[in-house]
Amino acid sequence: MISVSIVSHGHDEMVNELILQLLVYPEIEQIVLTYNIPESVTPPSHAKLDIIKNGLPAGFGANHNAAFQRCTQPFFCVMNPDISLPENPFPSLLSSLESHDTALSAPLVLAPDGRLEDSIRHFPTPHTILFKVIFGVDDHYQVALGDQQFYPEWVAGMCMLFDSAMFRKVDGFDASFFLYYEDVDICTRLWKSGFKVVACPSTYVVHAARRESHRSLSFLRWHICSMARYFFKHFGRLPKTHRVI
Secondary structure: OEEEEEEEOOOOHHHHHHHHHHHHOOOEEEEEEEEOOOOOOOOOOOOOEEEEEOOOOOOHHHHHHHHHOOOOOOEEEEEOOOEEOOOOOHHHHHHHOOOOOEEEEEEEEEOOOOOEOOOEEOOOOHHHHHHHHHHOOOOEOOOOOOOOOEOOOEEOOOEEEEEHHHHHHOOOOOOOOOOOOHHHHHHHHHHHOOOEEEEEEEEEEEEOOOOHHHOOHHHHHHHHHHHHHHHHHHOOOOOOOOOOO
16 A cells, blocks of 8 residues: 655664564555665565665655655655654555545654654745744744644655655656755645645654754755755745645
C-alpha cells in the first residue's frame, strides 16, 4: 500500500532503527533507502527493502524523485532519516487521503522533548520573512495534538504521505532546489493543480532535528538561495487554499 523513501546522509544506525520501526506496520510494502554518501553500517536484510547507493551526493528532491521511480505502491511517503515513530501514523494519514482531490497528508511533528515543531505553515512571502527576522513573528498554524484535520497551505518535508498518482501528475519535487523549500514548492504546485494538502493533528512523528542552517554557513547559503528561487518562481502567483475540512 505504501512505499517509503528515506535518504541517509551519514545517519547510520538512526536509519536502521527507523527501518525496523517501519517494517512492523502492515501498511508498509516497500522501503527505498538511498545512501547519499558511503556508509559503513549494514542495513537490515528484508525483502521489502530496496537500496540505492549514489555515486555522487544529490539533493533532497532529486533523491526522492529517483526513489519514486522504484515505487510500486499507490501511496508514496517521504520521510527524514532522523524521524522516529512512537505510534503508527499511517492509518490516520491514509484516511485523510480518501477525498478524491487530496494529494498530500502530513502528521504533527514533535521534538524529542515533546515540543511541537513548526511543520505546518502559511506560504512564505518577503513580508512574512522580514517580520520573522526583525520582530520574531512566526507564520505557522496554531495547532495541538488531537485537533481536527484541516487544510494548511504547506507542510514540512520531514514526513509527507502522497497519493502516488497525484505526485506523478505534478512531476514530483523540483530538483532545482538542492536543499530547502522543496516542500513549500511542491505544496504550492499541488494547490495550483487543484489538489489539496491536509494536516492530521490526530497523529504525530518525532523529529531529532539537526538545524544545520543555524550552524553551518554552507547550509545557510543553500537556505537563502532556495528561498530566493522559490520567491522568483511563485511570488505574486500563490494559489487559493481551503481553510477547513
